[in-house]
Amino acid sequence: MDKLFQSKWFIRIISLALAITLYLFVTVETDEADDSRIPTGSSNEVQVIDEMPLGIKIDSENYVVSGVPEHVKVTLEGRTSVITPIVRQQNFNVFVDLRDLTEGEHTVEVEYENIPENVTVYIEPKTIDVIIEKRMAKEFQVQVELINEDQLPLGYELGVPVVEPQTVTLISSEAIIEQVALVKVFIDVKDLTESIRNRELPVNVYDIQGNDLNVRVEPETVMVSLQVDRPSKLVPLKVRTTGELPDDLELEAIEAPEEIEIFGKRAILNEITEVQTEEIDLSKITKSDTIEVDIDFPEGTTADKETVKVTLKLNKRKIFNDVSIPNQLANGTTYDILTPENAKVDVEAFGSDLVIDRLQKSDIRAIVNLSNTTSGTHEVDLTIEGPRGITLESEPKKITISIP
Structure with a gap:
């Protein structure tokens, strides 16, 4: 037996058996622990x-609580x-x-x-x-604060907000109710162009420093309506000009709308009697034309259009030199032209620049009026004829003729 215990193989076998037993024990314990964490229907x-x-x-009819x-x-x-x-x-x-x-x-x-x-x-x-305190209920007027009023579109005007109901009941402790300074709703009017009808808004409660107060509000929301108007006024439109036309042009007429509708707050519109255009520089005008001119709006006003069409109608003067004077009438009567010696006159044409620019010398005729004249030397009127719509004048206006 002593030899058996002293044998190396015996010791090795016993050690191996103990190691296997210890391993199995640890493994089983670990598996059991893992099984206890696996969520199953029975775990x-x-x-x-x-x-x-x-x-x-809580007895909410008589008490309020804070700290919850x-x-x-x-x-x-x-x-x-x-x-x-x-x-x-x-x-x-x-x-x-x-x-x-x-x-x-x-x-x-x-x-x-x-x-x-x-x-x-x-x-x-x-x-x-x-902290439990005695309940207190008190009515407060609801105020409406309009924000971004400076970003309301130009020409629009806000009415007075209408709140329904006008008051709400605040419920809290007496100490909290005594801190209430403002009860209000907010409306953002940025870019607002349409009236608000019965918009539901939450009621906000603040102390004097503007801090939120946690109180019970009955009702929690109110209905708010706000009229948005766009007041307008028809006023005369005056077209302003500056500078002078070139020497050969004359301003016959300026055509533009007599009135213009402008928009703005009523207090501003009441002070306005006319609206003017930006100045038109006549020195840059060379022909009759219709142009877009900016409107010079009084401060705080606007219109649907920022420009207006203005038509400038011009007359033009043009000299045609050496227009020949005939020495024979249509009936064959002849006469001698004594003055001017070259039997020619200068003719000034005046009329619409559109017509004058197309006028040729060949379109102009000088006519001698010999009615009620007899043989001899006479000073007679010279008539200048041409297209309709223009004025023609000769220089000289009279000529001297001799009838045989």
Whole structure:
């Protein structure tokens, strides 16, 4: 036996057996621990709801409370088949029960209901510090604040906001109600061109520093209407000019709309008697034309168009030199032209520049009037004829003739 214990092979076999036994023991323990963490229908599981709404049970007719958080953290432990539907449906309640407490500071426990007894529940925080105070209710007028009024489109004007209801009831502790300085709703009028009809807006409550106050508001929203107008006025339009036309041109007429409709606030429109165009530089005008001219709007006004069409009608003067004077009438009567000696005159044509620019010397005729004249020397009128719509004058206007 002693030899057996002293044998190296015996010691090696015993060591190997012990090692195998130890390995099997550790493996089994590990597997059991792992099996306990695998969520199956019959195993335990832990699930967490980070933000579970916290309810309040209180005599709300007489008291208000502060210090209660909106949410708490709830941890549920139990069989997977039990807690999974609880977490999914969240058909249980977490609350603080203040119904048996009076005014003052209290530390209360967060409770729950509608959770099966075989589920372990952990709530954080487990307790909370609250302050219970006497309830106070007071009516306040709702104000309307218009924001971005400076970005209201030009020409538009806002009416007086109409609020329904005009007052709301604020409910909180007396200390909080006494801090109330402003109860208002906001309307952003940036780029507003249409009236607002019964827009539902939330009521905001602030202290004198403009800090939000957490109070109960009844009702929480009000209906607001706001009339948006675009006042207008018809005023005379005056076309302004500067400079002078070239010497051969004359301004016959300026045609433009007699009136223009402008938009702006009523107080501004009431002071306006006319609207002018930007100046037209006549020195740059060379022919009759219709041009777009900018309107010089009085400050605070506008129109549907920023320009207006203005038609400039010009007359033009043109001299035709050496227009021949005939020495024979249509009936064959002849006469001698004594003056001018060359039997020619200069003719000035005056009329629309569009006509004058197309006028040729060949279009002009000089006619001698010999009615009631007899033989001898006479000074007679010279008539100049041409296309209709122009004025023709000769220089000289009279000539001297001799009738045989």
